[in-house]
Amino acid sequence: MWRKFLRSKIHTLRITNKNLNYEGSITLDPRFMIAAGLEPFESVWVYNLANGERFETYVIKGEWGSKEVCLNGAAARKGEVGDKIILVSYTWLSPEEIDQATVTLVYVDDDNNILEEKRLPVKE
Numbered sequence: 001m002w003r004k005f006l007r008s009k010i011h012t013l014r015i016t017n018k019n020l021n022y023e024g025s026i027t028l029d030p031r032f033m034i035a036a037g038l039e040p041f042e043s044v045w046v047y048n049l050a051n052g053e054r055f056e057t058y059v060i061k062g063e064w065g066s067k068e069v070c071l072n073g074a075a076a077r078k079g080e081v082g083d084k085i086i087l088v089s090y091t092w093l094s095p096e097e098i099d100q101a102t103v104t105l106v107y108v109d110d111d112n113n114i115l116e117e118k119r120l121p122v123k124e
Contacts (some may be wrong), residue, residue: 005122007091008036008104012049012084014112017070024073026087027062032069035106035117038089045090046075050083067112098123 010032017027026046028038038044040061047054057075062068071079079085093101101122107115 002092002094004090004092005101006103007089008038010036010087010106010108013069013087013108014110015069015071015079015081015083015085016067016112018076018081019070019072020076022072024075025058025060026075027060027068027070027072029066029068030061030064031114033059033061035114036089037104042089045088047086048079048083049085050079053078069112
């Protein structure tokens with residue numbers, strides 16, 4: 001039986017921009033993507049701490065060092081510039097994979113500077 005686990009989380013990113021006239025997605029500074037192990041076009045969930053919105057979208061790579069977090073397309077209706085969000089990715093693991101799996105946690109400050117990165121075992 002496969003089970004779904006948290007794979008990575010970026011905690012309290014601030015939305016820096018919105019672009020309603022785009023196909024859809026969330027644009028991220030590649031530094032956030034590398035820290036959380038995310039690939040372009042990978043599926044993510046976004047949890048908005050300001051309004052409780054929760055939605056799934058996909059990541060597109062923004063400009064390096066920009067600290068950009070831009071909601072695009074329909075997602076632009078789900079938050080405002082300045083809102084804090086939690087961005088997460090999940091994975092499905094077989095019973096054999098659980099013992100070796102890790103979760104990546106990335107923490108940022110109010111200016112979207114990466115403060116800390118942690119890797120923890122899924123099973124302790």
